[in-house]
Amino acid sequence: MTRVLGVDPGLGRTGVAVVDGGPGDLRLVHAERLDTVPQTDGTARLVSLFDMVTATVRDHAPQVAAVEQLFFSTNRQTAMRVAEARGVILMALARSGVAVHEYTPGQVKQAVCGYGGARKPQVMRMTLHLLQLDQSSDDVADACAVAICHHHRARLAALQRRETGRSAALETAVAAARARLGIAAR
DSSP states (O other), X not given: OEEEEEEEXXXXXXXXXXXXXXXXXXXXXXXXXXXXXXXXXXXXXXXHHHHHHHHHHHHHOOSEEEEEOOOOOSOHHHHHHHHHHHHHHHHHHHHTTOEEEEEOHHHHHHHHHSOTTOOHHHHHHHHHHHTTOSOOOHHHHHHHHHHHHHHHHHHHHHHHHHHHHHHHHHHHHHHHHHHHHTXXXX
């Protein structure tokens, strides 16, 4: 069973969700929205965000973190603030010794809904369904979706590695049998 911390970065609101289990057997352990105080200095908000992420890691001991990659919006100032917050989040995770995997919004949608172009309401419904929840805020639901994405993609990667290992073993066995029989390789 793997414990994943999903993070939907933002300066004002960051969603975090801790999800245990694996595909088909997911359980939400903790979810919350980390809010920074808007009227404070930008650097103070970043320090506060760092401390809140560090506390979440300390309190819930995730094995891995899944962080959504930055989606560039047309508002450059907002994109810069989100990028700063994301950097602070990545630093807090690294300082805490948590391995980080990053996913694009399309990868998250694909993993949760089966379609990379899914709309936000579809992702929300599927996330609530997969974690058996009644409701959630957008930021928290997005963090849950990122955690679900990691669970699904990590499982797929493990299956692919296992299959590649089997194929390599089969090819080795066939080559050895051909060599014993004196059959030239094709």
